[in-house]
Structure formats: C-alpha cells, structure tokens
Amino acid sequence: MVDEAAMGELRTICPGAEEIIEAGITYIRLLELKLPCAPGVVEALLCIQQHGGYTTRLFLAQQVPGKGSNWTCHQIFGRSWYTWSWNNVPANLRPAEILAGHLRAFR
Numbered sequence: 001m002v003d004e005a006a007m008g009e010l011r012t013i014c015p016g017a018e019e020i021i022e023a024g025i026t027y028i029r030l031l032e033l034k035l036p037c038a039p040g041v042v043e044a045l046l047c048i049q050q051h052g053g054y055t056t057r058l059f060l061a062q063q064v065p066g067k068g069s070n071w072t073c074h075q076i077f078g079r080s081w082y083t084w085s086w087n088n089v090p091a092n093l094r095p096a097e098i099l100a101g102h103l104r105a106f107r
C-alpha cells in the first residue's frame with residue numbers, strides 16, 4: 001500500500017492518481033500523465049514493484065513513436081498496456097522518483 005504522502009506527491013504531478021491492485025501487484029493509475037515528448041499526454045500505470053524481471057515498470061496506453069526500444073504489450077486490468085526495455089529504476093525510491101526515472105527514457 002502506498003502511503004498518503006507519496007500519493008499526494010504523485011497527485012501534484014498527475015491529478016487523480018490512484019492506487020489499484022491486480023493479482024497481488026500494486027499499480028498507480030495516472031489518467032493524464034504529461035510526457036516530455038509527443039504525444040504529450042497519455043494514460044499510464046506505474047508499477048512500483050518488480051514486474052517481469054524489471055525492478056519497476058511504467059506502462060502506457062500507447063507506444064511513444066521514436067522513443068524507447070523493444071516495446072512489448074501486456075494485458076493488465078483487461079486491456080492492452082505498452083512498455084519498453086528500461087530497467088534498474090529501484091523500487092526503494094518514492095513513487096514520484098520512480099516515475100521520474102522512467103520518464104528519463106523520453107527526454
């Protein structure tokens with residue numbers, strides 16, 4: 001469970017952020033995540049724990065053209081989410097720091 005201070009910090013970045021759980025995995029749903037590149041705003045799921053051999057993951061509702069590499073599609077909460085090969089963003093960071101670590105791939 002993500003503490004309220006950490007969720008508050010995420011909500012300053014992405015209003016409406018909410019914690020959701022599927023199959024024992026905690027995600028933070030980000031309805032309108034602002035990316036530092038096109039397409040600009042996407043829906044996202046931030047996984048703040050290990051997932052598929054990665055220390056943490058950021059899943060997007062769509063791929064980002066020209067950014068990231070080795071994109072894969074995952075079925076989470078009954079829909080398709082996309083992520084790229086980007087590892088070693090530690091789970092012991094605050095969720096906002098985890099998000100910032102993943103967003104570095106798009107700069």
